[in-house]
Structures are given as C-alpha cells and as structure tokens.
Amino acid sequence: MTDLRPTRPRTPDRILGLGAAVTSTAALVLALVVAPPDAVQGQAQRLMYVHVPAAWLAYACFATVLVGSVAYLVTRDLRWDRRAQAAGELGVGMTALAIVVGSLWGRPVWGTWWVWDPRLVTTTVLLLVYAGYLSVRGLSDDRGVGARRAAALGIVGFVNVPVVHFSVVWWRTLHQPASVLSPDPAPMDSRMAAALLLAVIAFSLAGWLVLRRRVRQLAHTDEAVGEESSALPAAPDRAPLVVLSRSSP
C-alpha cells in the first residue's frame, strides 16, 4: 500500500516556513501593539491587517489558477494541473476568509454584517466561480478529463476577476476605493503601512509554503492512484464488482 503522508519538509520549505513565522510575528506585534488604532474606525480597523492580505493572496491564487490552467492545456503536464488545483483551493479559502473578516469589520464600522455593495457581491460570486472550479473535477473519474475540464473553467472563470477588481471604480458605492494601490493613495500612518506590508509578506510566504506542500501531496495521490490502477488485472479478467441478479437455487 502506498504511503500518502507528505514527505519530510525540504530546505526551501524550511526557509519559507521560517520566513513566514518571523514575518507573521513581526506583523502581529506591529499590528496589535505598535500601530495606533484608526482615528475613525477604532480598534476594528486592525482587522484590515488580515482582510487585505487574505484578499491579495486570493487574487494571486486565482492568477496562478489561470497560469496553471493555460500551461496544462498547452503542455498536458499534470504538474501544472496540480499547481492550479492547489492554488484554487487556497484561493477559495482566502476569499472566504476575506469575506468573513470584512463582515466582522463591517458590523461595528458600517453597522451591519452585510450590505448589497457590488464589491461584496462580486467577491462572493468569485468565491462561487472557484468553488465550481473545484467541483468540476468530480464530473469524471478520469484524471485527465477532470484536469482538462477544470483548466477550461479556470480560464473562463478568470474573466470575472477584473470585474471584481474594478467594481469599486465602476459603481462608486459604499466600499472604499483602494488605499495603497491607487493613483491617488490615501495618507496612512507609517506604522500602519509597515504592519500592512509585513502582513502581506507573511501571508504570501505562508501561502507559498501551503501551495508547495499541497502540490506534493496531490502528486503523491496521483502516483498512488496510478500504482493501484496498474496493479489491477486487465479488464476482461476482472471479476464483476456488482452481482446484478442471482438465479434462485
């Protein structure tokens, strides 16, 4: 029987893990101790040190899904499909985290858990698109067919990502526009900016580590399934799995 447990951490993983731990600790200290509370939003603003990096990582993951999907369709190398799948899973998780944390922030600041703001709605729709991307893999038992269908959806689904990003500009409603990546950035306390930057780096390093580990785990699963398939006897000699009818004695 094949061992499905992940292999021991490799050197790049150790470096990534160490980097993520150091930057996370520094980001926590900066965000919770050094950075002052927001003049208007109060302590609730500190949730942004999780909300923004989670959203950033989700976008990066969905871009990885696009690259992995295109590369898989061009090369038919399952390594690209595994990268896309791992990125899709992480992206869905990070999008859900961004929505939940944003909702926790919205309650004290906006006075409600949820508003029909286009940014919120389109982000939720984005979550649904990539949940569908992960579900499509179960449409077929064939690994290659599942990978091709998922790649097709990974490309078509990405069309929605720019709509989500630019929705704040197009609708001009409640959700605030980008503070940092804007042509006219809003003034921000340098301690807040440092905490936010470190949190983004910490999320990126941790996300990269999770991706690497998950890709290796998926490769092990593929190898195990391949070995089990090749260990089965050829189809004509295989015993029937289900007895459909039995004649009475």
Next chain:
Amino acid sequence: MSRPDTRPPLPACSPALLTTRRAVSVRTQVLAVLRREWAVERAGREVTVTTIPFVAAFVVLAGLAFGPAPLTLARTSGGTIWLAVLVAGVVIARSVAAAEVAEDSWDVLRALTSPGALFAGKLLATWAALVVTWAVTSVAVALLFDAPPPVTALWAGLFGTLALAAVATVFGVLVATGVRRRGLLSALLLPAGLPALLAGTQLSTPAVPAGPWAVMMAVYAAVLLTASWAVFPALLEE
C-alpha cells in the same frame, strides 16, 4: 510482437484542392451543425416549450413581487429582464449537448466535425435561443411593467446574449458529457454571467449613462468568446 501495417496508403491530395476542401468544409460543417440543432429543436421543441413559459412566469411573478408601484416596476425592469435571461440560460445550456449524449451520438458528431465548427454551430444555435428569450422577456416587461427599455438595451441584447451563449456552450458541453454532478450547471453559469447581468441591467434602465457599460459589455463578450473558443477543443478530447 506487433504486426506490420498492411493497409494501403491514403490517396494523395493536391495542396490547392486540400485548401479549398478545408475552407468549404468548415463553413459546411458549421451550417450542418446549426441545421442539426434546429432539427433537434423542431423535433422536440425542448427550448421553446421550456424557456418561453419559464420567462413568462418569471416576469409575472417578478411584477407581483416588486409591484404594484409603477416607479418600483420601472426601476426594476432592466434587472428583471436580465435576471430572467440569465436563469433561462441555464435551461438553454442544458440542451446544448443533451440530445447527442442521450442518443449516444456525441462521439460521432465529435469525430465528423472540427472543434471550431462544432463550437460555432452550437454557439449560433444557443445565441439564437438566447436572443429570442431576451426579446420575448423585453416585450413582456415593457408591456406588463409599463417600462419601455431605452435604445441602448439593443446593444445589451446583442452582446450580452452572445457572451452568455459562449459560456453556455462551454459549460453545457462540460457538464453534459460528465458522469455525475449535472446539477452543477447552474452553479457554474450563474456566477459566470454576472458581468452580463450587471451591464445588461444598466443598459436596459432609462437615464443611466450607457457609454462605460456598453464598452464593458462588448469587451466582456469579446473576452468570453475568445476564451470559450480557445478552451472548447480541450473539452472534446477523450
């Protein structure tokens, strides 16, 4: 040990003849797929019988839900049209490859036509069904909600239905040829049609600046059409 191939070689063909045949055959294939789609529809009335009553019921129920204040009905008219078209798109997408899969003729069709021709034929048939759905819904909303749509709604009707047809063709084939989770179609199509819903609603609502939305709808349709055309051959492989 494998036996040597004793089959006679295929007849040679001049490059000019090959080019001509290929150029003619792609167009012929598209028309053949389109004719086949219409023949399937004429025989079963699948889309007509399911979609038209569906949008009629949708509009009536939406009027009951949002009305009777005329101002509210006027404000929600554009959204009602595009929500109905988007949801009807799921019904239409279900029939994109359903007949072939049910008849076990999907492999034959896939073998006889090129992926591009098959995509184009299915896309045109789906587009026609969606345009009819949009037109019927728009007329029903204009009459029942007493809210005639602006001229810009025509732009939305043209490009929005084209974008939805592209994505419905891809997802219809993707889900129909699967062995399980066929109910996934609505979960895939509805979120992917979000830009058409948003831009279509704005373009169908009077007194809304149409320029940016018209550009967005056209770009969305072009991007989705290109992406769908590019990924479609991968869905046809064994």
